[in-house]
Amino acid sequence: MEGTERKVKILVTKPGLDGHDRGAKVVARALRDAGFEVIYTGLHQSLDQIVHAAMEEDVDAIGISILSGAHMYVFPTLINMLKEQGLDDVVVFGGGIIPTDDIPELEKAGVKKVFLPGTPLEEIIDWVKENVKPRAVSF
Amino acid sequence: MGLIEEVIKGNPRAAARIMRLIEDDVPEAREALKKLYPYTGKAYIIGITGPPGAGKSSLVDRLVEEFRKQGKKVGVVAVDPTSPFSGGAILGDRIRMQRHSTDPEVFIKSLATRGHLGGLSKATDDIIQVMDAMGKDVIIVETVGVGQDEVDIVKTADTTMVVTVPGLGDDIQAIKAGILEIADLFVVNKGDKPEADKTVRELEMMLDMSAPREDGWKPPILKVSATKGEGIKDTMEALEKHRKFLETSGRFESYRKDRVAHAFENLLRDKLFHMVMSKLKENGTYDKLLEDMFSKRKDPYSVIEKLRCQCVLDTENN
Numbered sequence: 001m002e003g004t005e006r007k008v009k010i011l012v013t014k015p016g017l018d019g020h021d022r023g024a025k026v027v028a029r030a031l032r033d034a035g036f037e038v039i040y041t042g043l044h045q046s047l048d049q050i051v052h053a054a055m056e057e058d059v060d061a062i063g064i065s066i067l068s069g070a071h072m073y074v075f076p077t078l079i080n081m082l083k084e085q086g087l088d089d090v091v092v093f094g095g096g097i098i099p100t101d102d103i104p105e106l107e108k109a110g111v112k113k114v115f116l117p118g119t120p121l122e123e124i125i126d127w128v129k130e131n132v133k134p135r136a137v138s139f
Numbered sequence: 140m141g142l143i144e145e146v147i148k149g150n151p152r153a154a155a156r157i158m159r160l161i162e163d164d165v166p167e168a169r170e171a172l173k174k175l176y177p178y179t180g181k182a183y184i185i186g187i188t189g190p191p192g193a194g195k196s197s198l199v200d201r202l203v204e205e206f207r208k209q210g211k212k213v214g215v216v217a218v219d220p221t222s223p224f225s226g227g228a229i230l231g232d233r234i235r236m237q238r239h240s241t242d243p244e245v246f247i248k249s250l251a252t253r254g255h256l257g258g259l260s261k262a263t264d265d266i267i268q269v270m271d272a273m274g275k276d277v278i279i280v281e282t283v284g285v286g287q288d289e290v291d292i293v294k295t296a297d298t299t300m301v302v303t304v305p306g307l308g309d310d311i312q313a314i315k316a317g318i319l320e321i322a323d324l325f326v327v328n329k330g331d332k333p334e335a336d337k338t339v340r341e342l343e344m345m346l347d348m349s350a351p352r353e354d355g356w357k358p359p360i361l362k363v364s365a366t367k368g369e370g371i372k373d374t375m376e377a378l379e380k381h382r383k384f385l386e387t388s389g390r391f392e393s394y395r396k397d398r399v400a401h402a403f404e405n406l407l408r409d410k411l412f413h414m415v416m417s418k419l420k421e422n423g424t425y426d427k428l429l430e431d432m433f434s435k436r437k438d439p440y441s442v443i444e445k446l447r448c449q450c451v452l453d454t455e456n457n
Contacts, residue, residue, distance in 0.1 A: 007251075007253075028229055029229065032228060032229045033222070033224075034225065034227060037228045039231075040231045041237075042231070042237070053240060055151060055152055056151060056155050056246055
């Protein structure tokens with residue numbers, strides 16, 4: 001009843017048409033093993049679905065796996081949609097096939113971190129531990 | 140306190156915030172529940188339980204679709220297990236409910252058990268209260284995949300549905316006590332499999348052999364294929380029949396009374412425990428008692444008997 005620790009909640013999701021979710025599942029599982037609550041939506045999510053899920057589940061962060069090349073559209077659009085919903089304190093991070101040249105622009109758009117292929121899972125976990133906290137209580 | 144008014148108006152974002160606070164058990168959650176309490180008790184609550192992989196989420200997805208066709212507002216609470224080792228969880232029930240994932244009148248909430256046994260999470264009943272106060276007409280609660288003895292759902296739901304699948308075991312499994320006794324409705328999912336009829340027959344036999352239920356309700360057995368959408372109409376009719384039965388027999392109301400008592404007892408247990416513990420921990424009494432019990436100078440039974448607690452209900456402010 002009293003004094004329980006708040007848990008970090010993370011939405012792990014795959015937007016759009018690419019059908020490869022191995023990476024997303026591996027990351028979801030690693031985050032679970034690190035003690036986070038992961039909501040996994042599965043493949044082919046529209047941005048509307050992602051924003052809706054993030055709202056209903058009141059997550060602290062959204063991890064996007066994207067291999068389709070649409071990252072320059074997906075990330076900024078999603079971040080704008082989150083803002084419109086008043087969810088601008090949700091941390092957005094991602095990974096996948098993303099050219100390093102694109103990263104500065106994505107970061108400028110509000111993506112907190114982009115993980116490239118080959119990133120050790122520990123690195124992702126450490127980053128999440130450091131950068132994602134339960135969202136503030138506001139009434 | 141605009142958040143509370145927003146919840147009562149049905150605002151999903153406000154409701155989501157409060158549900159999260161309830162899950163994390165922060166003090167503000169209790170304040171919110173106090174204010175929402177007068178607006179609760181109207182929704183029809185359906186519990187769905189059964190073994191892992193039986194197709195509970197797929198069935199929920201179909202039922203949501205049917206209720207939406209009737210214009211009902213629907214809440215879904217889906218519980219998945221927390222890892223006993225890391226404390227983390229993967230909540231994947233939304234995967235099967237994609238078709239409703241942007242419908243503003245459908246609210247889907249995933250919960251992790253967080254160490255709670257019995258098939259639900261500790262926050263489940265309070266989350267239902269929020270959905271109820273939001274104005275949801277129907278709230279569907281999906282338990283974790285259960286074995287034989289996780290029956291908390293009966294205390295939470297008006298109608299309990301047990302979902303099973305062909306090929307889980309012989310007819311002895313069907314006569315054991317536990318989850319099979321709690322069903323108001325049986326669903327044999329994956330009914331397109333050849334052994335499905337055998338499973339239906341075994342359940343029928345089990346029901347024929349058991350003594351009639353005290354309330355006089357005879358649980359129907361429905362053969363369903365949730366992924367193909369077969370048998371869903373019949374399931375909806377059976378649900379409606381049970382709901383009418385609850386209303387005409389007065390159980391709809393008496394279940395609500397039972398739930399009030401159940402919730403109160405749980406809160407009381409928590410409250411008393413914390414009151415006594417904090418008192419005991421003053422001046423190091425607790426540590427000393429533990430030491431005495433460890434060294435066998437005292438035994439725990441006598442220690443408990445010697446507890447005297449002053450319990451005062453401040454009636455003036457109640």
